Each structure stands twice: as structure tokens, then as C-alpha cells.
Amino acid sequence: MTLSASPLPPPLYYRLLIKLLKPLYYFKIKYIGDKKDKSISGHVLKDELNQRFGKIYPALPQRQQIIWCHAVSLGETNTIAPMIDELLTQGFGVWLTNTTHTGYARSQICFAHAIADGQLVHSYVPVDAPQVIKSFLQHVQPCLAMFVETELWANTLYILAQQQIPSVLVNARLSEKSWQNYQKIAAVSHSMMQNISLIIAQDNESAKRFRQLGAASHKIRRASSLKWSVNSVSSKLTQSDALFTQNITTKRPIWVAASTHAGEEAAVLKVQQQLLNQPQLSHTLLVLVPRHPERFDEVAEMIEAFDFQYARRSQQQSITEQTQVYLADTMGELMRWYQMADVAFVGGSMVDIGGHNPVEPASVATPIIMGKYTQSCDQIVAQLQAVDALQQVGDNEDIAGLYKSLEFWLNDKMLAKQAGQNGYQLVCQHQDAMDKQLAMICPLLPSLNISKPTLATGDKTSDVL
Structure with a gap:
């Protein structure tokens, strides 16, 4: 599997919009935030702002090859947890980011041992502004970026493609409503579909919708949902x-x-x-x-x-x-x-x-x-x-x-x-759902201890589109 040969920049209006929204988002987090969340002290808020806006990051995981995994909130964190555990077992380091405070708190609990052992590092996700993303990637230097379910950002995917860092949307799902919303920003969606390396859809309808947004058939795979592979x-x-x-x-x-x-x-x-x-x-x-x-x-x-x-x-x-x-x-x-x-x-x-x-x-x-x-x-x-x-x-x-x-x-x-x-x-x-999705990701990973099973030809969504 090869990376995108020609990274496609997001349209100008998107880049300008992000530039305008960035200071507003900073203001919202710093001065408005979630007043009901008592866990957010001044020190915690400062760490969050530093991490979201590319100022200061924690030290790197104590592993040679690092995978950046982004899970928006609690549900996505629970969904991806078994796969992260397996990647850690195979010798990869993981840099895990969350968007919400609930997801961040869940990650702290779920991966407490891996964090303490220096195998996994945890932070808030950087905002989708080019300089922030470049700063984040320069620090983390991931060998792969992995996004859970439907969390895609156009600038981030473009810069990953520019830097030849593979990007994967795991357990991907695209509802009819979300698909219609993405169609309204067709140029942005097309750039994301061009720049992403692999989409692993959890159902046939999602696979078809990603194809209709502009993803090439060879980039799309189909596998059962990771939700079946809960870590109990x-x-x-x-x-x-x-x-x-x-x-x-x-x-x-x-x-x-x-x-x-x-x-x-x-x-x-x-x-x-x-x-x-x-x-x-x-x-x-x-x-x-x-x-x-x-x-x-x-x-x-x-x-x-x-x-x-x-x-x-x-x-x-x-x-x-x-x-x-x-x-x-x-x-x-x-x-x-x-x-x-x-x-x-x-x-x-x-x-x-x-x-x-x-x-x-x-x-x-x-x-x-x-x-x-x-x-x-x-x-x-x-x-x-x-x-x-x-x-x-x-x-x-x-x-x-x-x-x-x-x-x-x-x-x-x-x-x-x-x-x-x-x-x-x-x-x-359905307990093999995680193994199947991991097998699809393996060709994009550098060689460590992890085995790389051969994909069955029936796994390609071109068979179902």
C-alpha cells in the first residue's frame, strides 16, 4: 500500500476560517471553558492550552517507533483501547490525544500503567492550524497517525501526507446525516479523501459514502466494528x-x-x-x-x-x-x-x-x-x-x-x-474484529515484532461498492 503521491491542500476558505477561529477557540477554552468541571484547575487549564496550541508537550514515549492515536471522547477511547494495548505489547509507543475532558479523564484511567511505564503519552489534540500541527509532529515524529471513527481534519491530513506519515481512519463510520454535511463542503472533503492513506469502514454503507466523498476504492477496507472487541x-x-x-x-x-x-x-x-x-x-x-x-x-x-x-x-x-x-x-x-x-x-x-x-x-x-x-x-x-x-x-x-x-x-x-x-x-x-483491522494497518507500520497477516481479497470494499 502506497501513500498519496500528490498531497492536496484544503481549499483557501477552509484555511482562512481555521486561522480566524483559532484565537476564538483559545479564548473559549481559557475564559469560558466548562465551568461545571471542577477538575479543571488553573494548572490543568494551562497544560491543556499548551497542548492544544503547540506550546509545550510532555516527554516522548520510551519507544523507538511512535503511533499517534486520536480518540475524540470517552466512547472512542473505550473502542480503541484493545488495539492500543496490542500495539503497546508489540513494542510500539503510543501518543494518545483526546478532544473532550471526559475522554481525557478516561484515558488517564484506562492507560495509567502504560503512562507510568513511559510506553504511552497522553495529551489534548492539537488544533487544526498548520503551524500547531507541524510543531506537534516535529515533537512526536509518529510513524503512523490513527484516527477513530469519524474525526478528520483537513489541515492535519494534508500535513501528514506532505511529511509522508501514513494516516488511517479506523472503525470508520459515516452516517447519512454526516455524509450530507460533508457534501456541503465538498472541496474540503475531497482533499481529506485524497490525503488519507487508509479507511477501515465498519459497515458497507459507510464504505460507499466515503467512496462518494472522493476516497479511492483501493484506500477503503471493510471490517467488523471494534466495539465488538471490548476489553472486559x-x-x-x-x-x-x-x-x-x-x-x-x-x-x-x-x-x-x-x-x-x-x-x-x-x-x-x-x-x-x-x-x-x-x-x-x-x-x-x-x-x-x-x-x-x-x-x-x-x-x-x-x-x-x-x-x-x-x-x-x-x-x-x-x-x-x-x-x-x-x-x-x-x-x-x-x-x-x-x-x-x-x-x-x-x-x-x-x-x-x-x-x-x-x-x-x-x-x-x-x-x-x-x-x-x-x-x-x-x-x-x-x-x-x-x-x-x-x-x-x-x-x-x-x-x-x-x-x-x-x-x-x-x-x-x-x-x-x-x-x-x-x-x-x-x-x-466477533472477537476477531480488532485483529482484522490491525492486519489491515500492518502494511503501513515499520517492522518491529508485529506480524503482518496477508489481507484476504474479500476484505476490499471494491467488492461491496
């Missing part, structure tokens, strides 16, 4: 967790509402009220896990307004037999709650976010409920539905639908267990 090592409950949950018995129904957004918590709490009013479910425990840490206190106030007996993980409050709602207001423990639960509601799906990853609960054999907004993972949702591992309800007004699905599985643990096993078996069938 952290799902094991530790001894301290066992002591912490000692008052939970196997007879007590437990459900988790995970990665919830504004508008979903109220629906979830209303359903919990209804469940507690049913004699057979009057001792049901709800574990509530908001998606964004800056909303933890807001959700706690909401729980209090509903007058539930509740406890908070961040305050090390134990779950007792009287606890009706448990606010899991810490980061990096979601898989533990999925493992503990009889049923999982996956958030971002009853409000128009697109739905978070249902493979995570399926990987620990927990049956799943989601709302109607699942455009970010619609194929996975359809596959889990087909094996009766997932039930889909409506939006955040569909209290009755959510209640009915929960009541069905909480009242019949045998059916719930079977549904969970169905989902788990499906996850097992």
Missing part, C-alpha cells in the same frame, strides 16, 4: 468491591442505567419508582451511572428530589438493604456495574445522542435495553436484537416501554440469563 478485563470485581457490596444478595434484582444523559435520568428514576411499587420488585436496586462527571452533583440532587434512599460511590458509601438507588459517580468502573446487574439500560439512546456501546454489557452476559436513538451503533443493535439479547424502547417519554422491558427480565431471571448468554455468544463470534 476490568470487569472483574476486586476483593474490596466484594466487601463494598456485601449486603447485596443474589435474590435482590439489580439493574444499571449506564452512560445516561440529561433527560434520561428522570425517566430512569420514574421507572424505578414504579418498580418499587410492585410487591415482587419492591427491593430492586438501581445503579445509576451518568455519562459526564460534571453532571454527578446535578444527578444526585435529582435523586434526592425523588426522595429515594441512595448512596454515592465517590463518598465510599456502602450499599445496604435500604439503598434504592446507587449513584456510581466515579470513572472507569462501568464494566463492574454491568457485571453486577441483572439487566442493563444503555444510555444516550432515549435522547438523540446515538446510543453508547451495547457490546460492553453483552460481553459480561447482561441483557440490554436501549431507546430508539441508536444511530451510532445501529448494526450492532440489530444483531443483538436478532438473538433476543437486546430490547429497544422509545424516547425519554416512553416510561411505560422501559418499565415493561425491565419488569419482563427482572421478574424472570432465567430468561434474562439466557438473553445475556445469547449476547455473550454473539460477542465471542
